[in-house]
Amino acid sequence: MLSKEDLRYEDCEETVQWLLDRIQSPPDIAIICGSGLGLLAETLSNPKTFDYSQIPHFPASTVVGHSGQLVFGTLQDKSCVCMKGRFHVYEGYSLSKVTFPIRVFKLLGVKVLMVTNAAGSLCEKYRPGDLMIIRDHINMPGMAALNPLRGPNDERFGPRFPSLWDTYDRDLRVTALEIARKIGHADLTHEGVYCMVGGPNFESVAEARFLQKLGADAVGMSTAPEVVVAKHCGLRVFGLSLITNRVAQAYEMQESVNHSSVLEVGKQRSQLLQTLITDLVRSIQINREPAA
Ligand SMILES: O=P(O)(O)O[C@@H]1C[C@H](O)[C@@H](CO)O1
Numbered sequence: 001m002l003s004k005e006d007l008r009y010e011d012c013e014e015t016v017q018w019l020l021d022r023i024q025s026p027p028d029i030a031i032i033c034g035s036g037l038g039l040l041a042e043t044l045s046n047p048k049t050f051d052y053s054q055i056p057h058f059p060a061s062t063v064v065g066h067s068g069q070l071v072f073g074t075l076q077d078k079s080c081v082c083m084k085g086r087f088h089v090y091e092g093y094s095l096s097k098v099t100f101p102i103r104v105f106k107l108l109g110v111k112v113l114m115v116t117n118a119a120g121s122l123c124e125k126y127r128p129g130d131l132m133i134i135r136d137h138i139n140m141p142g143m144a145a146l147n148p149l150r151g152p153n154d155e156r157f158g159p160r161f162p163s164l165w166d167t168y169d170r171d172l173r174v175t176a177l178e179i180a181r182k183i184g185h186a187d188l189t190h191e192g193v194y195c196m197v198g199g200p201n202f203e204s205v206a207e208a209r210f211l212q213k214l215g216a217d218a219v220g221m222s223t224a225p226e227v228v229v230a231k232h233c234g235l236r237v238f239g240l241s242l243i244t245n246r247v248a249q250a251y252e253m254q255e256s257v258n259h260s261s262v263l264e265v266g267k268q269r270s271q272l273l274q275t276l277i278t279d280l281v282r283s284i285q286i287n288r289e290p291a292a
């Protein structure tokens with residue numbers, strides 16, 4: 001059964017129509033800017049910006065570093081939309097609301113979703129400021145039934161039982177690694193597994209050890225629900241984590257993390273992130289279906 005918190009296909013259509021009435025051309029690529037990574041949106045040319053508060057059915061951004069704007073524009077001759085700030089479960093939103101923008105993007109005609117986030121490192125060789133191309137994820141809340149696809153399945157979005165085996169697009173991952181090499185940052189660019197936890201607290205030492213043993217290389221508080229919904233509705237997905245801190249896995253480790261330091265690393269690395277995403281956008285071929 002749908003709850004009051006769940007948004008329906010018809011709500012999505014309403015939002016899509018509202019946006020289509022106000023933009024020049026529908027986007028092909030959607031980019032979600034994680035904590036402190038919103039500057040990417042400022043590189044779009046011919047921008048058309050909407051505050052989330054203006055957009056029908058959109059929740060509000062409540063987290064510092066997530067300014068709460070949807071920016072449409074052009075990047076490398078591709079029609080793009082950037083989310084300056086995303087919604088997190090820890091803000092109190094239902095998973096239906098957290099992932100609503102993804103379904104809006106799908107109905108707007110988006111083909112590729114790029115997700116970025118800030119994450120803590122569980123892997124010995126990752127340093128703050130490094131990048132991790134997401135190869136796969138562990139959706140901790142999702143495995144315990146806090147899954148955005150829980151409830152009645154609307155086949156207009158996608159199938160009841162989607163497979164996630166090839167979720168993070170192989171070609172985009174390979175291209176991103178090539179770009180990192182070309183721009184001289186292969187040494188700080190890794191490929192690994194992102195684990196989503198609910199937050200908002202950072203991990204205890206015992207939790208960090210547990211996640212590392214499960215096979216996670218980095219941990220954060222977002223992304224997996226968005227990606228599950230993107231895969232469900234047939235979008236190509238690319239994911240990139242900015243490693244902002246190490247997660248302490250021993251009581252003797254002096255690793256302290258807070259949101260301000262996460263944002264600070266985001267600021268320091270924003271240029272690198274912009275370059276990588278921009279070059280990746282340039283490489284993407286959009287196949288438009290011929291008009292009927
Ligand atoms: O939106 P992202 O996943 O980048 O945000 C991460 C997780 C928390 O919201 C925040 C912690 O500082 O950064």
Ligand SMILES: Nc1nc2[nH]cnc2c(=O)[nH]1
Nearest residue numbers: 118119120219220221262
């Ligand atoms: N859960 C979690 N999210 C983060 N976002 C940025 N750093 C971290 C971290 O260490 N843990």
